[in-house]
Amino acid sequence: MTAVPLDPPRRLVEFTLDGEPARVAEGATILDACRAAGKDIPTLCQGETLEPKNACRACVVEVEGARTLAPACSRKAEPGMTVSTDTERARHSRKIVLELLASATDLSTTPRAAEWIKEYGAKPDRFGADAATMNEQPKIDNDLYVRDYDKCILCYKCVDACGEQWQNSFAISVAGRGFDARISTEHDAPLTDSACVYCGNCIEVCPTGALSFKSEFDMREAGTWDEDRQTETTTVCAYCGVGCNLTLHVQDNEIVKVSSPLDNPVTHGNLCIKGRFGYQHVGGGNTAGA
Amino acid sequence: MDLRFGDSKPTDEEKAAVDDLLGPPPSAWEGADDRSTGDLRWAVGGRDARERRDLLLPGLHAVNDRVGWISEGALTYLCRRLTVPPAEAYGVATFYSMFSMRPRPATVVHVCTDIACAAAPGADDFQADVERRLGPAGEARDGAVWQPSPCLGLCERAPAALAIRAGQGCPSAAGPGAGASSNGVSANGSSPAPSASAPGGAAYAAAVVAPATAEAVEAAARAPEDAAEEPDAALAVPQAGDPQLKLLSRIGVADPGSLDSYRANGGYRALRRAFALGPAGVLREVTDSGLVGRGGAAFPTGRKWQATASQPDHPHYVVCNADESEPGTFKDRVLMEGDPFALIESMTIAGYATGAHKGFLYLRGEYPRALRRLTDAIAQARARGLLGDDVLGQGYAFDIEIRRGAGAYICGEETALFNSLEGNRGEPRSKPPFPVEKGLFGKPTAANNVETLVNVLPVLEMGAEAYAAIGTGKSTGPKLFCVAGSVERPGIYELPFGATLGDLLNLAGVTGDLRAVLLGGAAGGFVRGDELDIPLTFEGTREAGTTLGSGVVLALDSSVPLPRILLRIAEFFRDESCGQCVPCRIGTVRQEEALHRLAARVGAPSTNGSNATAGTAEDIALLREVGEAMRDASICGLGQTAWNAVESAIDRLGAYA
Structure with missing residues (x-):
C-alpha cells in the first residue's frame, strides 16, 4: 500500500441539514454532507473523480434565504446555512428534471433512472408523442467503443475526462448550442480522424451508457448482456510498470469490459488503451491465431 | 500540449485574415510553411501560446468577416496559431449564430423577426416580401442569404435588418497585433473603407436597414456598401436637447466623432473630479449615490466596485457589458452611437476606482455603427493622452480593448461573457465565486452595463447627494427607457425614477387602444394596458408583481396577436x-412546444369545445410546472426568466383564457 500524504487538519463547518445539525470538513459540498448522513440525492453529472459541473440539476436542494435552488454537488457547505433536501420545491424541480431528461433522452441504460422516475412520480410521456428528442443514431466508427448520443444527457463528464482534468487529449467538446448541443469531435469527424487515443476514460465516467465498449454494445444488441451473470475481478495491469488496477468484467468466462476502481490512487479510474482494451489475448478463443 | 491538428490547409485569404490579426507565424510550430532547423531543435507552443486563447473569438471573427464562413483549414490554422485543440475551437465556433461552418454566400442578411419587429404594422407582409425577393430563409441566392434574427436592437425603427458582406478591410483587422487605431475603418460612412485594394474581392461592408422595406433589404443584400446612411442616433432620442437630461444630454448636441466637441460639452469633467477625489473617494461617491446596475439585476454599483477594489489578487479588470441583446432593448446602442466618449470616460473612472489598468468592452456583434464610433473614440482618446500609460498626466495607466460578440444572447450574462472573452464557449459559470473575486481570467473583475457606467458621470459631476436626490429613496438617479411598439414617438426616454408607466407612455404618445405593455423585455413581464399607474422604479414594479429589467417598455395594441x-x-x-x-x-423546448399547441387551438375554432378546453388547461398546467423548475433550478438568469413573460401573459392578460 502506498503511503498517502495527509492533508493538514481541516476545520469543520457546522450547518443545518433537514433540521439536524451537520458537521463536515471545510470545503465539503452539501452532497458530501448528505451522503455522510445517509441521504439519497439523485445525481447524474456528478462524478467522484471530476470537478462538479452541476449541469443536470438533479441534485438541487433548498438553501434558506436563496432565491433559487442550489446544486448539492457543487455548493460548498457554509457555516450556519440551513439546507433542506426534501422540500416540495426541491422535489418538484428534481421531478421535472427527470421528466425532461427522460422525454428527450434514452435513459434505458442509466443506472437508477427508472427507480428515481418512480420515486419522484415523474411522467416523461406527458409532453406528448411529438416532443423533440435527441434523435441520434449510434456512432460506430471504430472497433473499441460506441458513442450512442441518443442516450447522452450532456453532462460534460466525458469532455472533462478527455480534456484537462485527466487525459489532455481534447478529442471531444460540446458543439452547437441549446437543445442542438452535442458532444462532438472537430467538424463531427469520425473518432478515427480525431485526437482520440482510445483510453476509454470517457466510458468510465459516462453516467448513462451513451459511451460503451463495443463488446457491451454488441451484446446488448444481441440481447446477451446480463450483468447478473458477470463477475468483477480486480487485478494489476501487466503491460507496464505503472501498476494500474484493472477490474475485469467477465461473463461466461469472457472479458466483456474493463474498468478501473475510481478510488485507486494510481488510476483514479483512468487507464490507457492497453489496459482498457488490450485484453483480447486472454480468452484466446477469439484471436486470429487460435 | 501535444495537439493533433489534422491536415487541412487554409486558403491564402483565410491565412491572411488570421495573420492580419495575429501577425505572421513565428515558427512552423505555429503554422508557418517553411520549417527551419531551429524549429526542429525546440518546440514552441507552451504557456505563451496558450495564454493567447482569448484571441480565438477575434480570430474566428477575422476569418468569418473576410471569407463569410469558417472552413476546416481556417479553423485548423487558427488552432495552430493559438495552440487550441481543434475540437474545442469547433465547439466555440458552433456556439455563435453569426458564424457558419459551412460554405455560404459572402452576404448574410439578418432580418429581425423578434417581438418589436413582429409587432410592427405590416410585419407579415414585410417578411413574405423579403422571402419573395431573396428566396426562403437560409437558401443561398445570387450571392446572398438571409436568416431570421433575434432582436437587432433597432426597435425604434422597426422592422429592421442588418446586411453584412464579408470581404477585406473588416473591423476585426483591429487586433492587438495590428494596433486598434489603424484598422481601416472610416469614422463616418455607412461602410468602412477597404484598408487595401481588394484584388478581385469585394470590401467588407455592413449596412443597417431600418425602418426596412423589402426593396431596401434586397438592395442592401445586393450592395451593402451603397446602403443609405443610418439616421443620426439623436433621432432615437425624442427628448434630445432638453436641458434637464443627465445621461442623454450630449446626444444630438455634441458630435459623437469629435473629442473636442465632447470636451466642450462637459466631457472629462467627471474624470478630473475622480482624480481629485482619489479611488477611495470615487468609491464613496458611487456608493452614496445609491446607483444600482441598469442591466437588469439592479446590484449596487458601489458595493461591486468596492469588493473588486479590495481584492488582494491582481490584476483587476473592468469589463463593460455592451452585449445588449434583450429583445426590445436599444438604450446602450444609442448611448454608444450618440455619445461614445462618455463610455470611454466612465470606464476609465471605473478602472481608477477599482485599481484596474485594463478594460474590456464586450460589444454586441450586430452593432456595426457602435463599433465604428467606439473604435474611433478610443483611438482619439489614446492620441490625446486620455487613455494609455499616463491618463491626464496623473500617472494612472488605463486602456480599453473592444471585443465583439458573435450572436449569443447568453453572453450578456456576465460569467458567460467572461468565458466568451477568454475564448471558451459562452456558458455561464456557477456562482459563487462571484466576479468581484474570480471574474475575467480568474481575476477580480467589475463588470457593468453601459448605462450603469454612464451614470457614474453625473454622480461625480453633481456629487452623490444631489444625484441621490433624483428619483425615489430606493431607486436613485435618472433611468433610460426603451419605448417601442404602438407609440407615436418610439425611442429612448430619460426620466427620473418614480415616473409612472402612464407618464412615460404619455410622452411617447400611445397609438390605438393599448392592450398590454411588455416591461423588461423577453425576460420581463406583461402588464395590462390599464395598469398605467405602476411607478417605474425597482421597488414599484416589484410591488406590482412585474419587473423593470433593462428598461424595455414595449406597447402592444389590440391588433397585435398575443399568442x-x-x-x-x-x-x-x-x-x-x-x-x-x-x-x-429541454425546458425551453417543452415550453415552445406547449405554446405551439395552445396557439393552434386559438387559431382553429374547435368543433369539440370541452376537449380543447381540457387540453388548454393541461398545457397551461404543464407550462407552469416546467416554468417553475426553470426558474428554480436553472444555472443562470436566462433559464430562470425564460417563463416570466409567458406566465405574466397567462395570469395578467388572460392569454388562452
Missing part, C-alpha cells in the same frame, strides 16, 4: 439557451 408574440419569446429562449443545464436546455 404569436408569446411563441416568438419562447422561440427566442429555445434558440438562445446555451444548453448547459437540463431545466433550460
